[in-house]
Amino acid sequence: MSIPIACATTLVLAAGIASAAPSLPGVGIRHYGEFPADYRPTTITLGTDGSVYAGSNDNAVTGAFIRRVPPGGGSSVLFSNNKIFDPDGVLFDATGAFSGVANSLLVACSGSNEGFGVIYALRPDGTQLTVAGPLQVLNNNDSMAFNSQKVLYVNVYPNERIVRFSGQTPVPVIALTGTGGGSVMVIDDLDRLWVTCADGSVRRYGSDDVLQATIALGPGADPAVAFCPGGAMTKGTYVLNNQSHVLSRIDAANQLVPVGTGFPQAYGITFDAAGNLYVAAYQTGEVFRSGCPADLNSDGLIDDADFSIFAVAYDILDCADPAMPALYPADLNRDALVDDADFGIFVVAYNDVICG
Ligand SMILES: [Ca+2]
Ligand SMILES: [Ca+2]
Ligand SMILES: [Ca+2]
Ligand SMILES: [Ca+2]
Incomplete structure (x- = not known):
């Protein structure tokens, strides 16, 4: 036996x-769920019910369905009713501040025309409405974040710009010229905006859009960022180095404090309100969640x-x-x-x- x-x-x-x-x-971290192996999760966002929604870097001309991992974890299920072209960026709009629809999912995409971008909202039943665009100022936009006043910011990678909405009008507010363009963006509890750039750095901007710090991780770092409100993990902004596979917290002196190792290549990382970490592996679709400290x-x-x-x-x-x-x-x-x-x-x- x-x-x-x-x-x-x-x-x-x-x-x-x-x-x-x-x-x-x-802290501990474990397998939590999975998207399809070819889903290529690029951003993730949490719904009020705990669902993990992921944008996909499936650039098929016919589009891709948006999927979510249900509350409690497991295999992902379909969310959008229709395929959407280039749906990289997702952000849950719990109050309907931007879309006008409570508990909707914002999706930032390329427009059907080259050089344009559009933001859709998916209602809780998976049906779709257009909220912004198509506009050149949103050209192939992706990562999105709300500040404390529920004002929406969007990374527009090809334009090397970050755009802030004034009502429904997108206004370029941060120039990332010379950085290679932005990738993952997050806003912390002080309304400071953190963006990872193609030059392997994380840049922090104040709520006045002025650059405060450039934290260089190295040319190949290809980093991702997320903000933890405290709780299960220490409050602060965390950065994943996709070259060393090390997760670090950025301390008040802009130094990296390593907290984890062996992470998969990932851009979709986020925390819930209790400070639990979620990571969606870009290459495999596997989702990890912190917890299980023993x-x-x-x-x-x-x-x-x-x-x-x-x-x-x-x-x-x-x-x-x-x-x-x-x-x-x-x-x-x-x-x-x-x-x-x-x-x-x-x-x-x-x-x-x-x-x-
Ligand atoms: Ca102790
Ligand atoms: Ca894409
Ligand atoms: Ca895109
Ligand atoms: Ca063990």
Whole structure:
């Protein structure tokens, strides 16, 4: 009987390795759902009910359906009733501030004419209306974000511009000339706008649209950004380096504080209101979600392998000790010590066995 059990264990471990699971020490991260392998999620956004919507970089001339991973995770389901051409950018419009339709999904796309862009809204039933464009000032627009006043900003990559809507009129407000153009954009709780650029940097602009900081990650970093409001993970703006596959928080001094490793190539990253992280892998469509902190080796199981890692760290105690494993996975309450407080958290999670 031991042979089948051993085989089953090996298969589970092999599957974990094959998916190149990311690691988020002290927080945990696990498989949550998946889009089709060829979906190429480029932006993701969360619905009020917890659905994960993704824009697709499927540039088929016939268009692509917008899909969502349902609340609680699992395989994606169709959302849009019709195919949409070049639907890279998605942003949930919970209040209907931009679309006029509560709980609608904004979709930023190329127009049917070369050099133009359009923003659609998908109603909760998946039907579609045009909200802006087609306009040259929105040329092939993609990443979108709301500020605290629910004013919409849109990245217009080919124009090397970020556009802000004044009512329904798009007005260019930030020039990204010389950066290679913007990619992923997010607005934090202070209405500061963060945009990743093709030159491998993250640029931060104040609510007055003035450049405040340029954080260079390297020419090949191809980064993505997201803002965490606090809670399950420390509040702040996070950047994923798609060359090193390291996720870092950007601290108040604009320094990168690494928090996770082994991430897949991804541009669709976001946080929910409780500070949980969602990541959609660009190449595979796999969706990861943070959580399951006692899974110290990030294999989806909570077992004796994790306890062994915990026991070693508990004996070392101080995260400043060079012997402590990198990124301190056993410091579950993130206070720089591995002690009885962490053990209390570990024991509760250990009883769950499988990351739920
Ligand atoms: Ca595209
Ligand atoms: Ca596009
Ligand atoms: Ca584990
Ligand atoms: Ca601790």
